[in-house]
Amino acid sequence: MQHHQRANFGSRLGIVLATAGSAVGLGNIWRFPYMTGQNGGAAFILLYILFVFLLGIPGMVAEFVVGRSAQSNAARAYNRMAGRTPWRVIGYLGVFTSMIILGFYAVVAGWCMQYLTVALTGGLETDATQVANYFKDYSSGTWVPILWTIGFIVITHLVVVRGVRNGIEKASKLLMPLLLLLLVLLIVASCMLPGAMRGVEFFLKPDFSQLTPNVLLEALGQAFFSLSLGTACLCTYASYFGRNTNLTNSAFQIAMLDTIVAVMAGLMIFPAAFSVGVNPDSGPSLIFITLPNVFGAAFSSAPAVGYIVSVLFYFLLALAALTSTISMHEIGTAFFHEELKVSRGKGAIIVTVICCIIGIFCSLSNGSLSDVKLLGMNLLDFCDSLTAQVLLPLGALLTCLFVGWYIPKQVVKDQVTNWGTLPSWRLKVFLFAVRFICPLCIISIFLHQFGII
Numbered sequence: 410m411q412h413h414q415r416a417n418f419g420s421r422l423g424i425v426l427a428t429a430g431s432a433v434g435l436g437n438i439w440r441f442p443y444m445t446g447q448n449g450g451a452a453f454i455l456l457y458i459l460f461v462f463l464l465g466i467p468g469m470v471a472e473f474v475v476g477r478s479a480q481s482n483a484a485r486a487y488n489r490m491a492g493r494t495p496w497r498v499i500g501y502l503g504v505f506t507s508m509i510i511l512g513f514y515a516v517v518a519g520w521c522m523q524y525l526t527v528a529l530t531g532g533l534e535t536d537a538t539q540v541a542n543y544f545k546d547y548s549s550g551t552w553v554p555i556l557w558t559i560g561f562i563v564i565t566h567l568v569v570v571r572g573v574r575n576g577i578e579k580a581s582k583l584l585m586p587l588l589l590l591l592l593v594l595l596i597v598a599s600c601m602l603p604g605a606m607r608g609v610e611f612f613l614k615p616d617f618s619q620l621t622p623n624v625l626l627e628a629l630g631q632a633f634f635s636l637s638l639g640t641a642c643l644c645t646y647a648s649y650f651g652r653n654t655n656l657t658n659s660a661f662q663i664a665m666l667d668t669i670v671a672v673m674a675g676l677m678i679f680p681a682a683f684s685v686g687v688n689p690d691s692g693p694s695l696i697f698i699t700l701p702n703v704f705g706a707a708f709s710s711a712p713a714v715g716y717i718v719s720v721l722f723y724f725l726l727a728l729a730a731l732t733s734t735i736s737m738h739e740i741g742t743a744f745f746h747e748e749l750k751v752s753r754g755k756g757a758i759i760v761t762v763i764c765c766i767i768g769i770f771c772s773l774s775n776g777s778l779s780d781v782k783l784l785g786m787n788l789l790d791f792c793d794s795l796t797a798q799v800l801l802p803l804g805a806l807l808t809c810l811f812v813g814w815y816i817p818k819q820v821v822k823d824q825v826t827n828w829g830t831l832p833s834w835r836l837k838v839f840l841f842a843v844r845f846i847c848p849l850c851i852i853s854i855f856l857h858q859f860g861i862i
């Protein structure tokens with residue numbers, strides 16, 4: 410039974426690409442620019458990059474180790490390796506966190522879908538004030554945003570259940586390079602707008618006096634969110650890796666690609682934002698109130714090109730979001746299927762229903778429920794902060810401790826060195842990172858957040 414499902418996950422190369430597809434998504438193109446904008450620009454980026462390499466890569470490898478050695482869904486992987494010890498909570502935590510993320514992520518993916526349809530009909534606003542108003546009007550609406558949110562979760566559901574993932578992964582293998590190419594084009598277009606250089610400066614010239622107290626946690630959360638780390642998502646994917654997959658190299662390559670896409674997205678957004686007078690700390694609306702200006706202003710002499718570029722861009726963005734939502738959905742689906750012993754289809758329905766409910770409330774939190782505040786945030790922002798700044802670092806922390814201190818060293822050694830075929834320095838560096846560096850850094854950042862250090 411298990412083998413049957415595992416078999417339809419495609420080739421080995423395919424699965425590493427699928428993991429990269431999970432990492433690259435709205436986290437890079439939507440969340441990274443808005444976080445950077447809210448946290449003072451270049452100084453935040455330096456911290457972010459530091460955390461990706463210092464904490465993110467070891468954290469990814471730790472999840473890979475658990476996933477590939479246990480060969481099963483997230484919760485069971487931890488169950489199997491943790492026995493009846495409390496460590497098994499890591500798997501459940503991952504399932505819980507990934508469903509909250511999918512709920513609010515689908516709202517944003519739904520915004521992309523709306524922009525795609527508007528771009529297709531040629532109705533994208535091009536005047537700066539109208540662009541901003543359009544976003545506000547649209548996102549505070551009730552029915553259409555909800556329908557797109559549910560629509561996006563249902564599309565994800567169908568892909569997860571039908572096992573057409575393979576097709577999607579193949580398609581994105583072709584289309585992701587196109588997204589990179591389009592990003593390059595948009596960076597150039599954005600930098601050519603009048604006054605764009607102030608945006609480039611904001612993005613590249615660190616001003617450490619801009620750093621606010623909780624910027625450490627924000628950068629940490631962004632790094633983990635973008636790498637899909639902390640929910641056992643990578644663990645689920647790694648359970649499909651082949652014996653020859655080099656875990657450390659794969660983690661490094663995925664992290665590099667992910668960071669490059671994020672930095673490119675920033676270089677596309679900020680020059681344009683400064684040029685048209687969009688405030689860099691506009692929050693989640695940032696890319697939606699900035700980009701249409703680029704399509705309009707930069708291509709004003711060639712509207713047909715602007716049309717094609719805008720349609721392609723939103724299409725590729727939605728696809729990148731889809732490869733990420735698939736990975737989130739998969740965690741819950743595999744969990745309910747294997748743990749509740751229901752069919753995969755039923756497992757997927759449970760996930761879809763829960764996520765749709767979360768998604769509906771998050772969508773409404775921009776409109777009719779905008780007065781409902783949790784810790785001063787609307788529900789969407791609250792779910793975003795709760796997951797990125799609390800649940801993901803917590804999941805990653807526990808995973809590092811689990812792999813570093815609990816599971817037998819021989820298991821870790823086999824996984825990191827591919828049963829002794831890779832040099833053992835990898836193991837030493839990895840163990841040092843997951844035993845000491847990652848836990849100490851994450852705990853210090855948490856304590857710092859609470860004002861203790």
Ligand code: TRP
Pocket residue numbers: 431432433434435436437507510633634635636637638639640642733734736737801
């Ligand atoms: N990393 C994805 C992005 O950048 C989002 C994502 C997919 C994710 N799966 C995840 C985030 C699991 C946290 C956990 O868009």
